[in-house]
Amino acid sequence: MSCRTPHWVARQLFCDAILSDYLEVARTAAKTVPTLMYVAEHWADVAEPFCRAQFPETSTCVMGGDRKRVIDESIHSGEMEGAYVSAEFRKDADEYVKGSIPIEELMRRTKRRWEPNREGKGPHA
Template sequence: MKTYIEVEPGVELYVEEHGAGDALVFIPGFTFTTEVFSRQVNYFSKTYRTIVIDPRSHGRSTMTVHGNDYVTHGTDLKKVLQEMNIENPTLIGWSFGCLTVWEYIRQFGTKGIKGQVLIDMPPKSLSLNENRDWVEGKIDDMAAAYTNYLRHPKGQRDFISAYANGVMVQRDLTNDELAWLVEQSLTTPYYIAANLFSSGLFSDYREESESGSKQIPTLYVVAEHWSSTARPYLNKLAPKAEVDVLGGHMMFWEHPGRFNTLLETFLHKQT
């Protein structure tokens, strides 16, 4: 089923629902869409009620100049769950989609949430202790990305292209794969992408990371390239969470078999 959920007057989110059973809700990352999770939908919809969302100003959802921040995205998620009568879901966020999950917990708590899966996103993106903490990147590098790239369409294309080739996967992308990834991002206009980028970078969800992992089953899946920092950081901040390491930033797409097995094993532990 494909549908649209109105989260405020004039703003609709595109949502797909497949299968039946316990609910899994997938939330894509910065400027990406439901399409990135196609290999998870195909697999898990055979045994689970599998829901994927285009967040506000992503994909086929309404493009709006309002609410392009993760506080609003958390509220939007609540409205989707309510409108679709989704009970006891496992929330699965990728990259900045994790911020939506944490923001939901900040606003509404963990009651009625069965578990959470957080794919390759530190709960605080920037830190003055960037050589010790798990962060999204160095402050100067993130500032340069915002200033030099996310200020015009060509810059957004170049930024996503470089990120896709250098961070998302561990192999060479074909021309068609790279074009598809860039097209995913460009459904979000550059001026909205810049807002989302800055909102994400200045977020701090360490408290929700810690408290959420104490209250509901939690799985982090982190990329290999920063696992030596991420794993000890998470073991200290959220010691009750499971932490697995796999591939690059988009490991669920590049290594779907291995990722789906990790996720399925985690889900079975909840039953």
């Protein structure tokens, strides 16, 4: 049996992580129950200081991984579910993989694409 997350679950988690804000939930959980935050190795330089500042009660665990594999698997999972992955997102994702932009910029650009009527374009153009 595979230990990999099913593509449809990975896709939903990826979208949820990029498009949602669970900061208040995480703060409440950190003050209420023992918590542990898993952080991808390629985000650790940003995520660990953020976690320490926002919820110092929570321990972090840095997990290995590389940007290209994560992006490739996320795009593949989306496509397997019939999601449209734009050329614009692929270009931004390539910049992220190369280290030209941080994850925050990739998230900002992705969210911007879902704004209706941006620069005369429809959502997710």
